Amino acid sequence: MAFARIASxxxxxxxxxxxxxxxxxxxxxxAADTFFVASYVDDAQGRHVDAAHRGGxxxxxxxxxxxxxxxxxFAGNLHFNTLGNFLLNPKAxxxxxxxxxxDMLHMTGDAEVLFDSAEIAAFQGAERLWLFxxxxxxxxxxxxxxxxxxxxxxxxxxxxxxxxxxxxADRIAADSLRSRWRPFCITRIVDxxxxxxxxxxEPADANGITAHEAGQHLPIRVRLQGAAEPVLRTYTLSTAPxxxxxxxxxxxxxxxxxx
Numbered sequence: 001m002a003f004a005r006i007a008s009x010x011x012x013x014x015x016x017x018x019x020x021x022x023x024x025x026x027x028x029x030x031a032a033d034t035f036f037v038a039s040y041v042d043d044a045q046g047r048h049v050d051a052a053h054r055g056g057x058x059x060x061x062x063x064x065x066x067x068x069x070x071x072x073x074f075a076g077n078l079h080f081n082t083l084g085n086f087l088l089n090p091k092a093x094x095x096x097x098x099x100x101x102x103d104m105l106h107m108t109g110d111a112e113v114l115f116d117s118a119e120i121a122a123f124q125g126a127e128r129l130w131l132f133x134x135x136x137x138x139x140x141x142x143x144x145x146x147x148x149x150x151x152x153x154x155x156x157x158x159x160x161x162x163x164x165x166x167x168x169a170d171r172i173a174a175d176s177l178r179s180r181w182r183p184f185c186i187t188r189i190v191d192x193x194x195x196x197x198x199x200x201x202e203p204a205d206a207n208g209i210t211a212h213e214a215g216q217h218l219p220i221r222v223r224l225q226g227a228a229e230p231v232l233r234t235y236t237l238s239t240a241p242x243x244x245x246x247x248x249x250x251x252x253x254x255x256x257x258x259x
Contacts, residue, residue, distance in 0.1 A: 024103070024139060025105055025137055025139055026063060028096050028098055028103065028105045028139075029061055029063060029069065029096055029105070030059060030061075030062075030063065031058055031059065031098075032058065032059075032060075032061055032096050033055060033056060033057060033058040033059075033060065033159070034053065034054070034055040034097070035053075035054055035055075035061065035094055035095060035096045035097075036051060036052070036053055036054075036094070036095045036097075037051070037052050037053075037082055037092055037093070037094050037095075038050070038051045038052075038092065038093040038094075038095075039052075039081070039082050039085035039086060039089070039091065039092055039111070040085060040089060040091070041085050041088045041089045042089070048085075050081040050082055050085055052081065052082045054071060054073075055156070056072065056074065056162050057159055057160070057162060057164050059164060059165070060072060060162070060165075062165050067133075067134065068131050068132060068133045068134075069131070069132040069133075069134070070119075070129055070130075070131055070132075071129065071130050071131075072123050072125070072129055072162070073126060073127055073128045073129065073130060074125045074126055074127065074158075074162055075125055075126075076158070077127070083113050083128075083130065086111045086112070086113050086130065087113060090110050090111045090112060091108075091109075091110065091111070092108070092109060092110070092111040092132055093106070093107065093108050094106070094107045094108075094109075094132060094134075095107075097144055098144075099144070099147060099148040100147060100148070100150075101141075101142065101147065102141075102142045102144040102146070102147050103139065103140065103141050103142060103143065103144070104139075104140045104144055105137065105138075105139055105140075106137070106138045106139075106140065107132075107134045107136065107137050107138070108134070108135055108136045109132055109133050109134040109135040109136070110132070110133045110135070111131065111132050111133075112130060112131045112133075113128065113129075114128060114129040114130060114131060115128055117129055118172055118175075119168055119172070121171075121211060122163075122167075122168040122169075122171035122172045122175070122211060123162075123163050123165070123167075123168040124161070124162055124163030124167065124168075124211075124241065124242055125161060125162035125163060125242065126162070126163075161242045162242075163244070167208070167244065169208075170207065170209075171208050171209070171211050173207055173208055174203075174207050174208040174209055174210045175210050175211070177207060177210075178210050181221055182203060182204075182205055182207070183203075183204040183205055184201040184202060184203055184204055185201065185202050185203075185204045186199050186200065186201060187200045187201070187202050188200035192249065195251055195252040195253070196249055196250065196251050196252070197249070197250050197252075198238065198247055198248070198249050198250075199247065199248050199249075199250060200245065200246070200247050201218075201245070201246040201247070201248070202245065202246075209244070209245070209246060211241060212237055212241055212246075213241060214240065214241060215236065216236075216237055217234045217235060217236045217237060218234065218235055218236075218237055218246060218248060219232060219233075219234050220232070220233050220234065220235055220248070220256070222256050222259060224255070224256070224259055231255065231256050233256045233257075235248035235250060236248065236249070
């Protein structure tokens with residue numbers, strides 16, 4: 001025997017530029033860590049429909065000033081059914097469930113795949129972005145027949161490795177300072193062996209850090225005691241790009257490394 005909730009739908013229209021957290025529809029989007037997307041294409045054989053899931057950290061779908069949504073497409077999406085459909089037919093349907101209350105938010109509108117944007121490189125884990133412009137928004141209170149509670153450690157490790165929009169904005173701001181010397185604080189020192197230490201660095205100028213790739217190095221300018229001019233050295237970054245921080249390993253050898 002199946003039990004289902006009988007719910008009435010409320011047509012909320014489209015999202016507006018002044019959409020605030022007081023709006024139930026906007027609050028559901030801004031708090032969501034998952035949603036479902038439908039797309040389709042028509043050809044000589046008929047209509048081909050695809051339904052897919054998208055997830056990330058809570059808040060990974062922002063509401064833009066014009067009422068559109070920007071969705072990061074993370075590494076691991078290798079089928080491209082949804083994005084391929086969008087390129088041929090930019091129509092989309094989105095469903096945002098609230099698993100705690102059973103409310104469901106349905107939206108239909110237009111989608112656009114973005115292949116070239118500064119936010120793609122800045123958003124950790126994103127390989128591309130796509131925009132959704134809603135034309136119709138319908139809220140269905142208590143339409144989901146089951147409710148769920150999140151466990152304290154229930155987050156997917158893959159989701160936790162992705163960035164967020166504030167992190168992306170900080171990276172874009174930091175990228176404009178790429179060619180300048182910036183002050184960093186040493187927040188932690190770890191003795192890895194008798195001759196090797198790891199130094200954890202954080203910006204001291206309230207700006208973010210520039211995104212890096214595995215194996216890249218960091219130029220360090222050190223002012224040694226008694227030296228008239230700073231000394232320049234480069235050290236390999238020993239953190240993964242997803243770590244969101246800088247760490248260098250220093251072997252006790254040479255003038256700066258001994259310092």
